[in-house]
Each structure stands twice: as structure tokens, then as C-alpha cells.
Amino acid sequence: MNRCGWVNQDPLYIDYHDHEWGVPVYDDRLLFEYVNLEGAQAGLSWYTILKKRENYRQAFDQFEAEKIAQYDEEKIAELLHNEGIVRNKLKVNAVVTNAKAYLKIVEEFGAFHTYIWSFVDGKPIQNHFKEMKDVPATTGISDKMSKDLKKRGFKFVGSTICYAFMQATGMVNDHIVSCDCYHKRNNSLGINEEKLTT
Numbered sequence: 001m002n003r004c005g006w007v008n009q010d011p012l013y014i015d016y017h018d019h020e021w022g023v024p025v026y027d028d029r030l031l032f033e034y035v036n037l038e039g040a041q042a043g044l045s046w047y048t049i050l051k052k053r054e055n056y057r058q059a060f061d062q063f064e065a066e067k068i069a070q071y072d073e074e075k076i077a078e079l080l081h082n083e084g085i086v087r088n089k090l091k092v093n094a095v096v097t098n099a100k101a102y103l104k105i106v107e108e109f110g111a112f113h114t115y116i117w118s119f120v121d122g123k124p125i126q127n128h129f130k131e132m133k134d135v136p137a138t139t140g141i142s143d144k145m146s147k148d149l150k151k152r153g154f155k156f157v158g159s160t161i162c163y164a165f166m167q168a169t170g171m172v173n174d175h176i177v178s179c180d181c182y183h184k185r186n187n188s189l190g191i192n193e194e195k196l197t198t
Contacts, residue, residue, distance in 0.1 A: 039156030055084030
């Protein structure tokens with residue numbers, strides 16, 4: 001199978017690339033999870049965070065924002081002793097802060113996915129990059145998303161993190177054209193590749 005060049009040989013990473021990365025996500029809990037995991041990878045690699053994802057889910061109550069928003073100093077101290085996650089105080093506190101900001105967005109928009117997908121007008125952006133070096137680290141949309149999330153109180157949501165979030169949750173399809181998943185994502189979205197221009 002042809003894959004994007006960033007995938008290593010770990011079956012966990014291969015499965016993530018083949019079945020998750022670039023698949024549109026509309027589930028609010030999962031979107032909230034991705035926001036925080038992408039933030040956790042700041043200064044690290046996604047592979048590092050992916051290997052710790054199940055630990056994160058256990059540590060943070062499956063990313064149920066209502067529960068996380070209630071975390072107190074004792075709970076945060078407990079998390080900072082949890083070897084299964086990245087024990088960075090700023091990043092751990094950010095999840096709690098983000099949970100509170102997330103709940104306000106849900107209250108305002110009715111659902112987090114309604115808000116977050118509005119940045120791409122509710123439908124995935126279909127890119128068609130030929131090489132990994134062509135894929136951007138940020139875009140005007142990720143800049144806009146980052147600015148708005150920060151304004152609403154989110155932490156660890158710089159433009160690069162936001163674009164990685166967009167790629168992971170299928171808001172953009174950044175599988176390169178030689179990757180089998182590029183075609184698989186197109187087919188699932190009913191996109192006619194003959195009409196795509198490079």
C-alpha cells in the first residue's frame with residue numbers, strides 16, 4: 001500500500017494513517033480530544049502522543065469536558081504524577097482551561113462541531129499535494145481558527161497546532177496524491193478526481 005512519507009513502520013501509526021488521519025470527525029467529544037492531544041504534542045512528535053493516547057483518555061475521563069472543567073488542584077497534582085502522559089504543568093492546566101472554553105462554545109453554538117466546522121463552511125477542503133514538502137504547516141484558515149480559539153480562552157492552539165488538528169479531523173485532506181488514502185478519502189466524500197486540478 002502506498003502511504004504518506006511521515007508514517008513509520010509501527011502498526012499503531014500505520015493504522016492511524018490508514019483509518020483515522022483525514023477522516024471527517026463530527027463527534028464533539030472526539031474533536032475536543034483531538035484539540036487537546038494536538039496541543040500536547042507541541043514541541044514533540046504526534047507519534048509520541050499517539051502512543052500515549054489511551055493513557056490520556058484514562059487520565060482525562062475520556063475527554064468528557066463537563067468532568068474536566070471541574071478538576072481541582074488535587075486532581076491536577078495527580079495528573080502531574082501520571083507517567084502515562086506528558087507531565088507538563090502548562091499543558092495539563094490547558095486541558096482544564098480548554099474544557100471550560102469548550103463548554104461555552106457548545107452553549108453558544110449548540111455543538112462544538114457546528115462551531116469548528118464553520119471555518120471550512122461545513123465541508124472538507126480537498127487538497128492534492130504531490131509531495132510532502134508541498135503540504136503547508138499553516139494556512140489562512142488555521143490562522144483564523146487559532147485567533148478565534150485563543151479569544152475564546154483556549155490554550156496551546158497556535159496556527160500550526162490548528163492546522164494539524166484540521167488535517168487529523170478531516171477538515172482538510174492532506175494525503176499526498178500518490179497515497180492510497182488520498183483516493184479512499186475522495187471516494188468516501190463522493191469527489192470526482194477527474195475534476196480536480198493540480
